[in-house]
Amino acid sequence: MQEHETEYEYEPFAQTEEYQRVNREIVHGWVNTIVSQGAGGIRALVDVACGVGTMAKLFLESLPAAWPRPVVTLVDMSPKAIEQARVRVEPEATSVDSICARVQDVELPQAGYDVAIWGNGIHYLTADEQEAALSRLRPAIREGGWFLFNSAFTDESRPPETLPFYRAQIAKAVRYLQSRGIRRERVEARPSSSTFLPAEYYADLLSRVGFSVQEIRSVAAQLYQTAWEHISGFTQYATGALHGYGAEVASQAMRYAVGPAIEEYGARDAEDRPYIQRNWLAAVARVV
Numbered sequence: 042m043q044e045h046e047t048e049y050e051y052e053p054f055a056q057t058e059e060y061q062r063v064n065r066e067i068v069h070g071w072v073n074t075i076v077s078q079g080a081g082g083i084r085a086l087v088d089v090a091c092g093v094g095t096m097a098k099l100f101l102e103s104l105p106a107a108w109p110r111p112v113v114t115l116v117d118m119s120p121k122a123i124e125q126a127r128v129r130v131e132p133e134a135t136s137v138d139s140i141c142a143r144v145q146d147v148e149l150p151q152a153g154y155d156v157a158i159w160g161n162g163i164h165y166l167t168a169d170e171q172e173a174a175l176s177r178l179r180p181a182i183r184e185g186g187w188f189l190f191n192s193a194f195t196d197e198s199r200p201p202e203t204l205p206f207y208r209a210q211i212a213k214a215v216r217y218l219q220s221r222g223i224r225r226e227r228v229e230a231r232p233s234s235s236t237f238l239p240a241e242y243y244a245d246l247l248s249r250v251g252f253s254v255q256e257i258r259s260v261a262a263q264l265y266q267t268a269w270e271h272i273s274g275f276t277q278y279a280t281g282a283l284h285g286y287g288a289e290v291a292s293q294a295m296r297y298a299v300g301p302a303i304e305e306y307g308a309r310d311a312e313d314r315p316y317i318q319r320n321w322l323a324a325v326a327r328v329v
């Protein structure tokens with residue numbers, strides 16, 4: 042995945058009300074768990090695959106007001122993402138440093154952090170890469186410290202009644218590309234962003250690399266048309282759903298197909314606006 046070389050465009054989705062709301066709810070839950078288990082403060086936080094810094098920012102905002110602001114390390118393989126994250130996180134932190142690397146290769150200091158967060162990104166890695174990444178993160182967290190992650194790409198993330206929406210979006214996107222004479226460039230292995238592993242798999246993975254699993258819960262969100270258009274335009278999402286096509290045309294076609302697919306298959310809220318429910322897995326693990 043050549044994220045370094047393509048335009049980084051996660052921010053529009055990360056800024057949607059739905060994304061902020063569901064991630065805020067998850068992060069508040071994490072902080073409540075940490076506080077309720079007797080933590081008195083957090084000195085150092087690492088946010089891996091930080092994107093535009095949404096999770097670190099929400100986390101820092103959720104900490105008890107009396108706690109000192111932590112030192113924050115941002116890790117992402119996209120330099121553009123780190124640049125955008127730094128702007129968001131700096132006002133909330135004592136200081137911010139960054140490492141541009143893939144999480145499965147990153148060199149972190151031994152027992153250097155009280156908390157590691159990996160928001161909305163673990164599913165982009167293959168099972169082997171996930172294990173390699175967690176084996177790097179585990180020793181970087183001090184004893185008694187925490188590992189927090191979430192993902193809306195698990196087996197439970199797409200309720201069965203929402204599957205027709207995804208199928209329709211892809212079918213309409215492919216028809217749109219065909220109507221413009223665009224064909225698949227290559228047939229390749231399915232990227233890991235379209236692999237939906239069950240919660241049970243993640244619990245097992247955490248235990249296997251030596252974490253103690255404290256909590257795994259599911260948080261539901263209603264995502265409306267604009268949010269779907271933003272996420273569908275995000276290259277990693279679009280090429281995961283529509284593999285074999287170029288990144289730019291895949292994004293265009295996936296965006297185009299949201300409107301007709303959600304009109305046809307969306308559930309309706311009290312104001313008759315169509316939405317699709319998506320379930321986030323939120324996990325808390327600890328080094329004990």
Ligand SMILES: C[S@@+](CC[C@H](N)C(=O)[O-])C[C@H]1O[C@@H](n2cnc3c(N)ncnc32)[C@H](O)[C@@H]1O
Binds near residue numbers: 089092116142165166
């Ligand atoms: C969907 S965004 C999530 C960003 C942020 N953590 C959040 O929750 O909003 C995924 C991020 O993971 C980064 N990423 C994907 N694979 C990665 C890897 N193997 N190592 C480091 N970063 C990676 C991408 O560059 C992107 O910024």
